[in-house]
Amino acid sequence: MIPPPQADFDFPGKDRAERVQFYFRHHWVKIVWPLTRLIFWTVVFLLGSVLVENMVPAESVLLRRALLLILLGFFLLSNFLILLQTYKHLLWVTIVTDKKIHRIRKSLLLINEHQSIDLWTLEDISMDQRGIMQNIFGYGSLHMIMQAKDVGMTIRYTPGIVEKHRRIMILREKARSQAMLRGQEDPQNIPSLAILPA
Amino acid sequence: MQLILILAGITLIVVLGETVLWTLFRRQAAPLCFEAEADMCSPRRLNMRALGLFALGHGGTLLVISWVYLILLW
Numbered sequence: 571m572i573p574p575p576q577a578d579f580d581f582p583g584k585d586r587a588e589r590v591q592f593y594f595r596h597h598w599v600k601i602v603w604p605l606t607r608l609i610f611w612t613v614v615f616l617l618g619s620v621l622v623e624n625m626v627p628a629e630s631v632l633l634r635r636a637l638l639l640i641l642l643g644f645f646l647l648s649n650f651l652i653l654l655q656t657y658k659h660l661l662w663v664t665i666v667t668d669k670k671i672h673r674i675r676k677s678l679l680l681i682n683e684h685q686s687i688d689l690w691t692l693e694d695i696s697m698d699q700r701g702i703m704q705n706i707f708g709y710g711s712l713h714m715i716m717q718a719k720d721v722g723m724t725i726r727y728t729p730g731i732v733e734k735h736r737r738i739m740i741l742r743e744k745a746r747s748q749a750m751l752r753g754q755e756d757p758q759n760i761p762s763l764a765i766l767p768a
Numbered sequence: 769m770q771l772i773l774i775l776a777g778i779t780l781i782v783v784l785g786e787t788v789l790w791t792l793f794r795r796q797a798a799p800l801c802f803e804a805e806a807d808m809c810s811p812r813r814l815n816m817r818a819l820g821l822f823a824l825g826h827g828g829t830l831l832v833i834s835w836v837y838l839i840l841l842w
Contacts (some may be wrong), residue, residue, distance in 0.1 A: 582799045622775060638841055650785050650831055657793040663800055678792040
């Protein structure tokens with residue numbers, strides 16, 4: 571039983587005939603490492619300031635102030651980096667429709683990528699959860715291999731991976747049966763119909 | 769005088785940094801907002817208003833920390 575699809579919406583690259591089923595971003599765990607780095611730099615900033623205050627002689631005003639400014643610079647930089655990471659996290663999204671899987675990856679300036687694959691062309695959909703963290707927090711990697719070509723798509727940090735995997739499998743079967751129906755009406759519609767299971 | 773100049777410089781850096789990042793993000797996120805009007809998407813999507821407030825709060829906090837830090841230790 572497939573849960574009801576989310577309200578349909580438009581996004582770049584969507585075909586009119588497609589209906590959005592669900593979408594997701596990377597698991598929040600991905601932000602933990604940059605956050606740890608931010609905490610580390612904040613501690614360095616605080617400890618460094620205390621050290622500068624206590625270790626640098628009062629006569630060396632210029633050195634003291636320069637060190638304080640450098641520390642503040644690192645603190646500001648680490649804060650901007652975590653902001654950048656958060657924005658990037660929000661801009662990477664995977665959208666599953668009843669026909670395709672779209673993976674949209676953007677960064678603020680450098681990356682603007684849209685990859686989409688037809689559900690019915692997927693030969694193998696597998697998932698893996700490795701390590702304690704992935705099993706506790708329920709995320710993992712989703713691997714999708716396409717028929718005919720030896721190419722595919724891997725989506726790491728997929729949240730709720732077991733459920734997502736199950737839903738994509740069901741949607742693939744539906745997409746396949748629709749493709750078969752279309753193929754019976756007009757075999758030209760499906761170029762690689764011969765490799766579909768009967 | 770020197771402190772005032774430093775504070776002004778820091779303020780400029782923080783305000784510019786936050787504004788540039790937010791503007792770039794907003795430009796990139798608008799099509800992903802999945803709504804015609806990108807200003808208010810439902811919470812599970814990109815809530816641009818909440819994110820804008822977050823960016824504002826983040827910039828404000830950085831400014832306050834920098835100012836207090838420099839005024840106390842200068």
